[in-house]
Amino acid sequence: MAAAEQKPSIPTLMEFFVVVVRIGLTSFGGGLSGWLLREFVQRRHWLDEEEFLSGLSLAQAFPGVNVVNLSIWIGYRLLGTRGALAGACGIIVPPAILVVLIAALFAALTDYPLTHLVLDGVGAAAVGLSLQMGIIAARRVAMKGLEQIVIMAAAFVAVGLLHISLPLVVVVLGALSVSLAYWRLARA
Amino acid sequence: MRSITLALLVLFAPLSLASVGGGQTLVADIHHQVVANRHWLTEGQFVDAFAIARMSPGPGTLLVTLIGWQVAGIWGAIVASFAIFAPTAFLVYGLARLWARSRGARWQLALETGLRPVAAGMILASGLVLIEALEGGWLARGIAIASTSILMATRLNPVLLMACGAVVFVVLHGVLPG
Structure with missing residues (x-):
């Protein structure tokens, strides 16, 4: 944990772009936000956990x-407009190609049962990235008091157990939670 | 050909702006529009495209790139990708600029503080959904939990972790009952 609190250092545009690409x-297997946390925060210390999680929360609430x-957000925070552009292009264009x-090879690949087994194994390991990020985010929230824990639990139950649609949860619970935070800040 | 690339643009750009909470919320809408309404893809083609987008690295929303490619070749792929990513990319860029300009404003702190627990709850929920949806029974769940623990405890490169996950799954899959 001590290492995670190291002082953030700003990468060059090229370094940032190469890591995003x-x-x-x-x-493979998804969980991309977890990859970004891993590479930007935990391995390279380009920004701290707190700042990353703030960006992630906004990235999620936004269409x-x-x-x-998140990649655009972080790119802009680190390197301004060119960073935002590098973040967008790097995370979209190479994987799109x-x-x-x-897809062109797919027909040949699916003939082998091994392909499916390999993908299932990769997918299972990739879930770890999402879970790790959830645990880190939850740990931070838990340090901020009961009110935040209750809102987090409500979001978890609404999405994970009741399967309410994400936009609805973001709008209703988000508005409630942000108003509450605003009210507290105004009184402080 | 020009009219169909235009149709891709008109279909995907508004969907992009409606995708609060992440690309996965879009799949049902895209499916409905592309298969039932416009008959661009058959049910089977759509399922294949979805599977390919999931197994490829990168954002799952690249499903849209594949649909564009199937419908209108290389230009279809480019236009569809542009339509699904560009509108929200510009929005987020604007938000990032606004954020930098009014650093520390009360509305900004309220948004950051207020959205945090909602996002954390949603990430945990999606973790649960992912575990439930895993192919490969308890072995897959065991790998997911082991992988989470390793990530929490070490600095291991995720590429290595994915490779280990694949090897363990392939080797043990025949040994253990599903």
Whole structure:
């Protein structure tokens, strides 16, 4: 944990772009936001956990693909407009080309039962990235008091157990929670 | 050909703006529009495209790129990707600029503080959904939990972890009952 609190360092545009492209091309099995946390925060210390989680929360509440939003957000925070552009292109373009190539090969690949087994195994391991991020986010929330824990639990139950649609949960619970936070800040 | 690329743009750009909570909320809508309404893809083609997008690295929403490619070739792929990613990308860029300009404003702190627990709850919920949806029974769940523990405890590169997951699954899959 001590290492996670190291002082953030700003990458060059090229360093940032290369890491984003690498994540885009190697993130088999999904859980991309977890990859970003891993690479940007835990391994390279480009930004701290707190800042990452703030960006992630906004990326999720905003329309669009979370990981693309997050990549643009972080790119802008680190390197301004060119960083945002590098983040968007790096996470979209190389994987988009690859997915078309894979589709062209798909017929041949699916003939082997091994392909499915390999993908199932990769998918199972990739769930770890999402879970790890959930645990880290929850741990931070839990430190901030009962009110935040109750809202987190409500979001979990609404989405995970009651299967209420995400936009509805974001709008209703988000508005409630943000108003409450605003009210507290105004009184403080 | 020009009219169909235009149709891709008109279909996907508004969907992009409606996708609060992540791309996965879009799949049902896309399926309805592409298969039932417009007959661009058959049910089987759609299921295949969905499976390919899931197994490929990168955002799952690249499903849209594949649909564009199937419908209108390379230009279809480019236009469909642009339509699904660009509108929200510009929005987020605007938000990031706004954020940088009014650092520390009360509404900003309230949004950051207020959205945090909602996001955390949603991430945990999606973790649960992912575990429930895993193919491969208890072995897959065991790998998912082991992988989470390893990620929490070490700095291992995720590529290595995915590779280990695949090897363990392939080797043990024949040994253990599903």
